[in-house]
Amino acid sequence: MISRHEVTELLQAWESGDEEALSAVITAVYHELRAIAAAFMRQERPLHTLQATELVSEVYLRLIQQQRIPANREEFLAIAAHAMRRLLIDHARARLRQKRGGRQVRVPLDHVTRISEEQPERLLALDGALNRLGKVYPRESQVVVFRYFGGLKMEEIAGVLQTSRATVYRDVAFARAWLHRELSDSEDL
Numbered sequence: 001m002i003s004r005h006e007v008t009e010l011l012q013a014w015e016s017g018d019e020e021a022l023s024a025v026i027t028a029v030y031h032e033l034r035a036i037a038a039a040f041m042r043q044e045r046p047l048h049t050l051q052a053t054e055l056v057s058e059v060y061l062r063l064i065q066q067q068r069i070p071a072n073r074e075e076f077l078a079i080a081a082h083a084m085r086r087l088l089i090d091h092a093r094a095r096l097r098q099k100r101g102g103r104q105v106r107v108p109l110d111h112v113t114r115i116s117e118e119q120p121e122r123l124l125a126l127d128g129a130l131n132r133l134g135k136v137y138p139r140e141s142q143v144v145v146f147r148y149f150g151g152l153k154m155e156e157i158a159g160v161l162q163t164s165r166a167t168v169y170r171d172v173a174f175a176r177a178w179l180h181r182e183l184s185d186s187e188d189l
Contacts, residue, residue, distance in 0.1 A: 002028040007073040015069040026060055029073060033059065033080055039151035040084050050091060059083045074152070074160040078142070081150025085127075092123040129182045133175060140175040143168055 007028055013021035026033070037052035037059075050058075062083045070076040134141035139161060146152040146160065154172075158165045 004073045007076070008071070011070055011072065011076060022060075022063060025076065026056075026063075029077065030056070032077060036077065036081050036151050037084055040088060040149060050088070055084050055087060058087050062087075072159075074156050077156070078146050078150060078152065078160045081152065082145055085145060085149045089123065089127045096121060096124065125183065126179075129179050132182065133178055137175070137178070139163075140171045140178070143171040144175045144179070147172060 007025060010021045010025045010028065014025065033056045034052055037055040040055065041050070041052045059080050063080065066079070068079075070079050130141055130144060133144070142161065143157055146157045147154070152160070154165050154168050157168045161168070
């Protein structure tokens with residue numbers, strides 16, 4: 001197993017132009033990426049057209065094109081989790097366009113773990129709320145994405161954001177309340 005320090009060195013090599021370093025990073029953290037992707041896919045319907053392995057592959061393709069290189073393993077995993085979320089949002093938008101033309105729907109935050117491909121409107125409503133939260137409270141929005149979509153532990157989030165665990169806990173509580181209010185304001189589902 002590769003150490004966190006070695007992953008950081010590989011990321012620095014990637015930043016310096018070593019194209020093969022990204023492949024080495026992916027290999028080193030593949031099991032963690034696969035676990036994050038599996039956590040995302042558990043929130044989707046059982047016969048979703050994407051699978052966890054495909055999600056990791058798509059993230060790899062997006063990371064190759066990335067301009068900003070993560071500084072460490074935790075930040076790399078956080079960026080990968082964000083990319084996975086974006087991929088699933090894009091997939092839901094495409095499905096919604098095919099299905100019925102894209103009307104907006106609100107979803108209670110408590111249902112975040114039950115959002116599926118069968119209800120892309122709910123995923124898009126949550127994504128819109130997270131984007132609005134991110135404009136006003138960017139760190140709190142990142143915490144939600146890392147925790148609920150990326151499956152990162154509170155300690156890992158604190159490491160990525162270079163803050164304390166207590167701050168991460170407060171951010172989660174605040175963001176949940178903010179999103180609950182935002183998603184409950186217009187329509188109860």
